[in-house]
Amino acid sequence: MALLLVTGGCGFIGSHLCAALVARGDEVRVLDDLSTGSRANLAPGASLLVGNVADPATVRAAMQGVDGCFHLAAIASVARCTEAWLETHRINLSATIAVLDAARAGANGPIPVAYASSAAIYGVPELVPLDEDAPARPLSAYGADKLGCELHARVAGVVHGVPSVGLRFFNVYGPRQDPRSPYSGVISIFCERLARAQPIAVHGDGRQTRDFVYVADVVAALLAALPAARAEAPVFNVCTGQPTSLLELVASIGRVCRTPPQVSHQPPRLGDIRHSVGSVLRARQALQLAPPVALDDGLAQVIAWL
Ligand code: NAD
Ligand code: UD2
The missing domain is CATH 3.90.25.10 (UDP-galactose 4-epimerase, domain 1)
Incomplete structure (x- = not known):
């Protein structure tokens, strides 16, 4: 049994992830400001810290004693990120840096982090299916910040030894969206x-x-990804192909x-x-994922x- 932090655990994807973690016997701590998520989504058995993931002291407190972190909290709407560029940048990128920064100070060494990236980092695809080596040319502040998360995760690994893994979700659907x-x-x-x-x-x-990728497949990818977190900061598409x-x-x-x-x-x-x-090949091979x-x-x- 492990103690795991899920940021954004009261949201659509986070709530399904928390339910799966509780079901397999993990202790789950959620950090969420309930802006788009809701208390009703909190998985029974998980504990909730209501707070802002962009606040470094809050994140440090939430990370205390955890064995791993799933970082999903973000402003997931491209339109909102266009309207509130700087405000959403603080949540979508600075907060990720706060998570990675807190992760380097784990009591037993750096804490592994699995975080949500997005297909939005690719912009307009030149060729489909998109594999992970396709050029990243985001067309939105949202996509640029998600790409920034991947770059900072790389820095966290190279400079501070923080193991991470980024998951580029495609169009996720399911109950609670x-x-x-x-x-x-x-x-x-x-x-x-x-x-x-x-x-x-x-x-x-x-x-x-x-x-279109079903939320249970996204949860399966997240569960398989955390143990695959590395200082090299790998990234994987989460899609069906x-x-x-x-x-x-x-x-x-x-x-x-x-x-x-x-x-x-x-x-x-x-x-x-x-x-x-997206191309599923790299994720399927590295994370041993079942068919979608x-x-x-x-x-x-x-x-x-x-
Ligand atoms: P969601 O809005 O349902 O969940 C986000 C959660 O984060 C919510 O519970 C919200 O209250 C919380 N949150 C937002 N700002 C916060 C803050 N400042 N502090 C603390 N908590 C905060 O969205 P979702 O669809 O579940 O998305 C989860 C992650 O997956 C996000 O990072 C999103 O960018 C990414 N993603 C989603 C999709 C998709 O199709 N849904 C696609 C690509 C990437
Ligand atoms: C998704 C993400 C967006 C961004 C983008 C990056 C969602 C909701 N949106 O946008 O945040 O990451 O990918 O590439 O996850 N449509 C209709 N009728 C409707 C609604 C949509 O025809 O009522 C069309 C829409 O024009 C588009 C398709 O459906 O062609 C999918 O729309 P979407 O908003 O679900 O997702 P997408 O891929 O545009």
């Missing part, structure tokens, strides 16, 4: 609209593709709900990426949760 948030992912928005018998809005021709177009997604949701969706076609979103698909949850099975879980 708030469909009412304006920044929510397309799957929660579509499933909720269908459940309420409302039309769904497809932006553009619907032939754009995404790599399967492209799904929006039109295919609409068809799948209709199939799972047994209701033909009403679709309203809308103009394309400004700056929308046409194709985003099939889209229809993941969608059934979302619909059951709504």
Whole structure:
């Protein structure tokens, strides 16, 4: 049994991770400011410190005595990061440095850190599927800060010997992704609209593709990644390798709900990426990951949760 810190443990991905850690017998401490997360998401058995991950003293206190840290707290909305550039930079990058800095002062040596990066570090893909060596050319403050996390994790390893591992999540979906948030992912928005018998809005021709990864697969990758944390600061895609177009997604949701969706076609979103698909090869090999949850099975879980 280990004592593990999960920053952002009251959020969408963090709450699933905490539940899995408690289930396998770990002691879980959560640091969360409850800004987008909620107390209701806290896994039974986990303890909660309400505080700001951008505050170094709070982070040092939260890291006391832990065997490892999953750092997921961030402002996950690209739109919010565009609006509140400097404020979100303090949370998305400076707070990661605070975590890595606290990690170098562990009582028994540096504390391993697994942290959330994003497919947003790639910007517009030149070639899909994207492997981890594809050029990183972020197009948003959010993506730039996530890339900054990877660079500082590298520095933490080289200069201070902190073992880390970065996970570049693609389009994550699953229960507890708030469909009412304006920044929510397309799957929660579509499933909720269908459940309420409302039309769904497809932006553009619907032939754009995404790599939709179910939250349980993200949790499995996080669990496998922490023991793989190294001073070399490896990074891995967390994805399925399967492209799904929006039109295919609409068809799948209709199939799972047994209701033909009403679709309203809308103009394309400004700056929308046409194709985003990751290569799973490196993560699958290094982290021994099982095949991903099939889209229809993941969608059934979302619909059951709504
Ligand atoms: P989320 O908003 O549900 O979770 C983030 C959690 O962090 C929330 O509980 C929030 O209250 C907490 N938090 C935010 N600012 C904080 C602060 N200053 N101090 C303490 N806690 C704070 O988002 P999520 O989708 O679960 O994302 C988790 C991580 O995964 C984030 O780092 C995000 O950038 C990354 N990510 C998510 C996706 C996705 O598709 N959901 C894709 C790529 C990367
Ligand atoms: C994801 C992330 C974003 C950023 C980006 C980096 C989410 C929610 N967004 O954006 O934060 O990391 O990847 O590449 O995780 N769409 C519709 N109708 C809707 C909503 C969306 O047609 O009601 C389309 C949208 O135009 C896009 C696709 O669905 O083509 C996926 O949209 P998204 O917002 O879920 O995710 P994405 O990949 O644009």
